[in-house]
Amino acid sequence: MTSTTASWESTRSDILRKALSIGVAVAIYGVSFGALGSTTGLSVPQTQALSLLMFTGASQFALVSTIASGGTALTAIAASWLLGTRNAAYSLRMSPVLKVTGARKLLASHLTIDESTAMGLAQDEKLFEGNASRLAFWSTGLSVFVLWNVATFIGAITVKAIGDPKALGLDAAIAAGLFALVWPQIKGRHTLTAAIGGALIALLLTPVLPAGIPVLASAVVAIVIGWSWSKQVDV
């Protein structure tokens, strides 16, 4: 982990190395997405448009899978929106960290996804006056955006995935990577409860609710803890 005594140069290269490796891991899924998209009735430009304009992997897979399973346009759109809802919480959380306005705000919003948010929050917010958090967010967002789109294109035109992401263990790698990024954010009773409670709620609801809702429902845990925590402080 980055200590406060580390120089900006070493902090910066550490962040950029992580950002690149996250981009590479996610890109293998981008190839799968491209291949899936162009084999389920979407043209190459349409598949690419999803990676360029929607740019939030879970929503993209949800939209394409809904179409593949014979769902209507409206259910496909709704599925993508549902999976994209957690990004609203991310951008709300990142806004005081990023401190951007105008065109940069529009761009930052577009780059707000699981990976960029987790990387941005994994850094100490006070480190280098917030520059470490900001660099982590932007570099991860851009790294994933570029590599995800290149990968989508490769998958869409070759119509086959380069290797099976699961055979390479990438599904586990992405889960572990995100966990490593959440880890430094868990410091103290409240964040620990938010972490464990959120995970348990999502797992309990997984067998009974459609994909996407269980993760979203974990927000309730954060709200309840935030609520009871503030009451304790008020007393």
Add this chain to the structure above:
Amino acid sequence: MWFTVLAGALGCYALKYVGAAIPESFLENPLVKRIVMLLPVSLLCALVAVQTFAADGSLTIDARVPAVGVASLVLWRKGSFILVVLSAAGTAGLLRHFGLAS
């Protein structure tokens, strides 16, 4: 199909933007601030849990569970980020390669 693609993308962008568009003064409320600070922790941990245990709408124990377990151990022993990720990929990849887990 273009309608589906563009309407989906527009909605997803709007969701990303809405959080950033909320004025910062809203976050000055201590209750709101605490909740907003905790939200990504709950959401991301929920995501990690689902990515580790969920498959096609049910809970399952496959190669991902030992893989994330090994990665957690590396994390606990203060291994680097790359080592955490590679240990998870390696564990899951090897277990599947030798047919020890799905």
